[in-house]
C-alpha cells in the first residue's frame with residue numbers, strides 16, 4: 001500500500017475490540033520474580049494476597065502460563081463505548097520534523113479519564129463487584145487513575161475511596177471535582193484516617209505527599225475495612241494484562257495497512273501503558289517472528305530503569321505491601337519539587353524490569369524541558385494537547401525520527417499517546433514562562449534512598 005493511501009486515523013470497527021487479553025508472561029523464558037512476603041522472605045501465596053486484592057485479580061496476578069484470557073462480556077460492553085481507540089498516522093508531525101520516518105501513535109486519551117487507565121479500571125471494578133465486595137480503595141497521583149476508577153465504580157455501583165496525593169489535591173481542584181462528580185470519596189494523603197498517614201504526618205507535617213505514601217494509606221484502609229479491597233492502576237502484572245488491549249488493537253490497525261513498527265516507544269511510570277502497547281510486539285520478539293526495538297522513556301527526575309537497581313523492594317513508602325523484584329530507586333524516593341512531568345513512581349513493573357534486565361528492551365531518560373518542548377511541538381503539529389507523561393514518549397519518538405532524518409532511513413515508529421493534558425496546564429505554564437528547571441537527582445541523593 002502506498003503511503004498516501006494510509007488514512008490519518010485508522011479506526012477499527014467495534015467488532016474488533018479484542019475478545020481476549022494477552023498475557024506476555026506466558027511467552028517469557030525468564031518469568032518476572034514472584035512477590036515476597038517481607039516477614040518470611042518466602043514467595044507470597046494466593047491466600048496471603050486475598051485480604052488485599054480481589055481473588056480473580058490475584059489469580060491473574062500469579063498466572064505466568066495462560067497466554068490468552070477471555071475478557072468477560074460486561075467488560076467488553078464497556079470497552080465498546082470507547083474502543084477501539086484510534087491509531088493515528090502523524091503526517092503533520094513528520095512534516096514538521098522533515099523526517100523520512102513514518103510515525104504512528106496509538107491515542108488512548110479519548111475518554112473522560114483522559115488516559116489509558118480506564119482499560120484496567122473497568123476490569124478491576126468488575127471483578128470486585130463479582131466478588132460481592134462492599135467497596136474498594138485506591139490512590140491517585142496526577143488524578144487520571146482516580147478518575148478512571150471513579151468512572152468504572154459508578155458503572156458497577158461500587159463505592160470507592162481515593163487517597164489523592166496532597167500536592168495534586170491542592171494543585172488540581174478540577175481533577176478532584178471530576179472524580180467527585182463520578183461519586184467517589186477523596187481523601188488527601190497523607191491523612192489522619194490511617195496509621196500510615198498519621199505516622200508520616202508526625203515526621204513531615206508539611207509534606208505534599210507521594211504516591212508511595214498514598215498507596216500505604218489505601219492498602220491499610222482496605223485491609224482494615226470489612227468487605228473492602230485495594231486496587232492499583234499500574235505496576236502489577238494484572239494491570240499490564242488488561243492494558244494489552246492497547247497493543248493488540250495497535251498491531252491489528254497497523255496490519256490493516258500493511259505496516260509493522262521497527263521501533264515501539266512508550267513512556268514509563270509504573271509501566272502499564274508500555275507493557276500493554278508492546279505486548280504483542282514483544283510476543284513476536286520472544287517467539288522469533290519479528291525483532292522490533294522497544295524503548296521506554298522515563299523522566300530524568302525519576303529514573304528507575306536507567307539509574308535504579310534491579311532488586312526486591314517495597315511498593316509503598318510505609319513498607320506494608322509485599323516486596324516486588326523490580327528496577328527501583330528505593331521505596332522512600334520522592335522526585336524533587338521542581339519535577340512537573342508525572343511518572344513519579346519509585347519502582348517499575350516486574351514484567352518490564354525482567355525484560356529490560358534480559359536485554360529485550362531499552363530505556364532512556366529525558367530532562368523535562370526537552371519533554372515539554374516535544375509536547376508543544378506535537379500539539380502544534382497534530383492538534384492534540386498531550387499529557388506530560390505521554391510527552392515523554394513523544395520526545396523519544398521525535399528523537400528516533402530525527403535520527404532517521406540524519407541517516408535518511410525511513411523507519412516505521414510507533415508510540416503510545418497515553419492521554420491528554422488539560423489538567424496539567426500549570427506545568428505547561430512553567431514551561432512556557434521559562435521557569436521550568438532541569439535539576440536532576442545526584443548519585444548521592446539516589447544512594448540515600450536505596451533500599
Ligand SMILES: *Cc1c(COP(=O)(O)O)cnc(C)c1O
Nearest residue numbers: 144234269270271272273389419
Ligand atoms: C498514569 C499515566 C501514565 C503512566 O503510567 P504507566 O503505568 O507507566 O502507563 C502515562 N500516561 C498517562 C496519561 C497516565 O495517566
